[in-house]
Amino acid sequence: QVQLVESRGGLVQAGGSLRLSCAASGGTFGNYRMGWFRQAPGKERDFVAHISWSGGRTSYADSVKGRFTIARDNAKNTMYLQMNSLKPEDTAVYYCAATPRGASSSIYDYDYWGQGTQVTVSS
Numbered sequence: 001q002v003q004l005v006e007s008r009g010g011l012v013q014a015g016g017s018l019r020l021s022c023a024a025s026g027g028t029f030g031n032y033r034m035g036w037f038r039q040a041p042g043k044e045r046d047f048v049a050h051i052s053w054s055g056g057r058t059s060y061a062d063s064v065k066g067r068f069t070i071a072r073d074n075a076k077n078t079m080y081l082q083m084n085s086l087k088p089e090d091t092a093v094y095y096c097a098a099t100p101r102g103a104s105s106s107i108y109d110y111d112y113w114g115q116g117t118q119v120t121v122s123s
Contacts, residue, residue: 002027002098004114009094011120016086022079022096022114029077030054033103035110036070036081038092038119045095047105049081059103064090086121093118 007021022034035050049060049070058070069082079096094117097110104110 009117
């Protein structure tokens with residue numbers, strides 16, 4: 001059983017940057033592919049990015065490509081999401097997730113979820 005805890009998000013102005021982290025415990029972190037998802041008010045939870053076991057392969061939603069970077073440090077059992085050039089439409093609750101299976105952009109393929117952290121981007 002893996003427990004995931006996201007760092008506190010925050011309020012940032014458009015064009016600014018923010019880094020989220022996701023600390024994992026209770027399992028062998030390196031055995032899990034990890035992902036970031038987000039959910040805006042009244043909308044479905046959407047894929048943001050995922051990363052392979054080793055961190056060597058990543059994938060991004062088109063809406064964040066070139067602005068967001070996903071990374072992981074298996075020695076620290078932690079995953080990160082560096083968010084640059086933030087836009088008001090990036091405002092959402094951000095969730096980290098873990099899966100022991102193949103890399104996926106579907107929420108249904110992830111077994112473990114963090115509690116979510118609010119990111120608000122003001123215009």
